[in-house]
Amino acid sequence: MPELPEVETVRRGLADHVVHRTVADVEVLRERAVRRHPGGAVDLAARLRGARFGAAVRRGKYLWLPLDRADDAGESGEALLIHLGMSGQVLVKDSVDGTAGVDGTDGSGSGAPHLRVRLTLADGGEVWFVDQRTFGHLLVADLVPTADGGPGGVGSSMPALPQEVAHIARDLLDPGLAVGTPGRAALLRRLRSRRTGIKRALLDQTLVSGVGNIYADEGLWRARVHYAQEAATMSRARTEALLEGVAEVMHGALAVGGTSFDSLYVNVNGASGYFDRSLVAYGQAGRPCARCGTPIVREPFMNRSSFRCPRCQRAPRHG
DNA sequence: ATGCCTACCTGGGAGC
DNA sequence: TGCTCCCAGGTAGGCA
Numbered sequence: 001m002p003e004l005p006e007v008e009t010v011r012r013g014l015a016d017h018v019v020h021r022t023v024a025d026v027e028v029l030r031e032r033a034v035r036r037h038p039g040g041a042v043d044l045a046a047r048l049r050g051a052r053f054g055a056a057v058r059r060g061k062y063l064w065l066p067l068d069r070a071d072d073a074g075e076s077g078e079a080l081l082i083h084l085g086m087s088g089q090v091l092v093k094d095s096v097d098g099t100a101g102v103d104g105t106d107g108s109g110s111g112a113p114h115l116r117v118r119l120t121l122a123d124g125g126e127v128w129f130v131d132q133r134t135f136g137h138l139l140v141a142d143l144v145p146t147a148d149g150g151p152g153g154v155g156s157s158m159p160a161l162p163q164e165v166a167h168i169a170r171d172l173l174d175p176g177l178a179v180g181t182p183g184r185a186a187l188l189r190r191l192r193s194r195r196t197g198i199k200r201a202l203l204d205q206t207l208v209s210g211v212g213n214i215y216a217d218e219g220l221w222r223a224r225v226h227y228a229q230e231a232a233t234m235s236r237a238r239t240e241a242l243l244e245g246v247a248e249v250m251h252g253a254l255a256v257g258g259t260s261f262d263s264l265y266v267n268v269n270g271a272s273g274y275f276d277r278s279l280v281a282y283g284q285a286g287r288p289c290a291r292c293g294t295p296i297v298r299e300p301f302m303n304r305s306s307f308r309c310p311r312c313q314r315a316p317r318h319g
Numbered sequence: 320a321t322g323c324c325t326a327c328c329t330g331g332g333a334g335c
Numbered sequence: 336t337g338c339t340c341c342c343a344g345g346t347a348g349g350c351a
Contacts, residue, residue: 032328061345061346083322084344085344085345085346086328086329086343086344086345087328087329087330114329132328132329133328133329133330133343134327134328134329134344135327135328135329135344135345135346194320194321194322195320195321196322196323200322200323204330205320205345205346212344212345213343213344213345279347284351302323302344303323303324303325303340303344304343304344305342305343
């Protein structure tokens with residue numbers, strides 16, 4: 001499933017291959033894929049037709065492309081907002097050639113098995129939103145000022161972001177959360193004021209974004225922290241080490257995922273397959289801990305699962 | 320405000 | 336073989 005590093009890989013692919021191109025037409029094959037767009041498919045298409053993509057920006061797992069209007073050559077104050085959900089992909093097809101094999105299909109016909117939205121570009125290229133489970137979605141959003149006056153996200157220099165993303169915190173790849181910055185200090189303060197388990201706090205997108213179940217477990221393993229450790233009981237140094245652990249895993253995945261697409265298409269699923277092999281905690285129940293050899297255990301957590309080393313990540317004492 | 324729970328959705332795999 | 340059930344999980348929204 002697309003995690004933050006995969007979304008960043010997609011962002012870079014869109015920045016290289018889609019920015020500065022203009023939308024000619026929009027075809028919504030599954031209404032659900034645009035369910036969060038207030039006007040539905042018809043309005044979404046109307047807003048995109050004739051618009052030119054100005055940049056590719058990301059905050060957490062949200063991705064957006066600010067729109068310029070071809071007619072007045074100015075910024076529209078809107079953006080195409082994309083969330084890949086759990087199975088979403090963005091595929092870019094350049095003009096004419098069939099790009100056989102895209103998404104593992106034979107390239108015949110005019111669509112992938114789970115093609116939900118197809119954008120036709122003015123130069124003949126296409127952008128496909130493919131999503132098996134349709135947890136992901138597209139919408140055209142209004143841009144609003146950022147709360148802290150900083151850039152909206154990675155890939156942008158403008159202090160604006162989609163209204164739908166305004167409540168989402170910066171992520172660990174964002175320069176605004178780099179070690180030593182005011183943003184980082186504020187994050188540490190907020191994390192350490194939470195009276196809940198540290199993993200719940202890590203997953204709270206209003207504190208820090210882009211950390212899902214996989215990266216939380218991997219980061220906790222690296223920092224040797226139990227998921228139920230109350231956030232407010234952790235030292236500043238330990239909390240910082242945990243954030244660094246999560247960030248290191250993300251950087252590692254990004255290094256692998258960044259090689260997963262070529263000039264013709266962006267393939268989200270291509271990245272995760274390689275990265276899966278480097279996981280040391282998530283999904284590793286029964287396999288020896290890479291540090292101490294104790295078998296990794298799987299435990300229920302928030303109607304899902306947590307994986308940890310029972311020796312390196314001891315359960316917190318509680319009264 | 321904080322903390323916590325549930326619905327949403329679909330296909331792959333396990334179990335019978 | 337075909338059926339049922341479980342599982343994955345980010346996010347919004349609603350509750351106390």
